[in-house]
Amino acid sequence: MRSLGTRRVALAAGTATVAVLALAGCSAGQVAETALLQAPISGLNTQSPDGRVQIRNLQVDYTDPEGYPANGDASIEVGLYNHTTEPVTILISSKPLQNETAGVVSARQIGLSGGSAAASPSANPEPSGGPDGASAQPGPPDQAGSIPDPSGAPSASGAPASAPAAATLQPARITLQALSSTTFLPDDTAKLVAAGLSDDLKPGNSLSLVFEISGYSQPLELLAPVAIPLSPASRGPAAEVEEHE
Known part of the structure; x- marks a missing residue:
């Protein structure tokens, strides 16, 4: 028991x-x-008032902890999506904020370099405007709602350092065909560039941008943050310690 x-x-x-x-x-x-868990996305996501045109992952490309100097040029990353059955033209520019805000930088010009914007092949298989679903070239928009020509944007006191680069830029006028999209990425040939920065643009700061979309009377005033690096910055070579006898 x-x-x-x-x-x-x-x-x-x-x-x-x-x-x-x-x-x-x-x-x-x-x-x-x-x-x-998913990796954080530092870019800004927004859209037109009716949600038919979307702006995704808007941010300034990260270079190093020092960022971009005043009067320099910065590369912008963004995805643009047209969910309408009509072509849409988007004009991107920059202007200082009315109220001075610390850490917010503007640019003398927003332009395109390195060729036209290429649309996503699957977004619009048979666009009416050519082999690409999106084009980046000056000219009137393809639908009602005209966008003014930004050719007079440069200020009278432009910095010589950024003047040559700005002279080669085309106006940031991007036409998206019906149900198409386009993206600007750091490694792409076609780049969206902010030329003539008003101040130093460092990580933690933002770039003031204005998106004018054809068919919408009210422009979108946005702040594009500087992208977050995928890896921490290098601390540099280790300091050599002298041995004392």
Whole structure:
């Protein structure tokens, strides 16, 4: 006959076994919480008032901790999506904010360099305007709602350092065909450039941009943040310690 102490030990062991099996059954088929985590996106996501034109991952490309100097040029990353059945023209410019805000920088000109913007091939298989679903060239928009010509944008006191680069830029006038899209990425040939920065543009600061969309009377005034680097900045070579005898 078992003693009272022996029966208590056996009962405790059986209870622990049942609890372990129950927990194993509950966790079967479950995904670990860490597997659901996604990398943060530093870019700005917004859209037109009716949501038919979307702006995704708008940000200034990251270069280094020093950022971009005043009067310099900065590359902009953005995705533009036209969900309408009509062509849409988007004109991108920059202007200082009415109220001075620390960390917000404007540009003398927003322009295109390196060729025309290429649309996503799957977005518009048979565009009416050519092989690409989007084009970046001066001219009147393809639908009602005209956009003014920004040719007179440069200021009278432009900096010589950025003048040559700005002279080669085309106006940032981008036409998206029906149901098409275009993106500007750091490694693309065609780049969206902010020329003649009003001040130093460093990580943590923002670039003031204005998006004028044909068919909409109210422009979108946006602040594009500087992108977050995917890896921490290098601390530089380690300091050599002199050995003293």
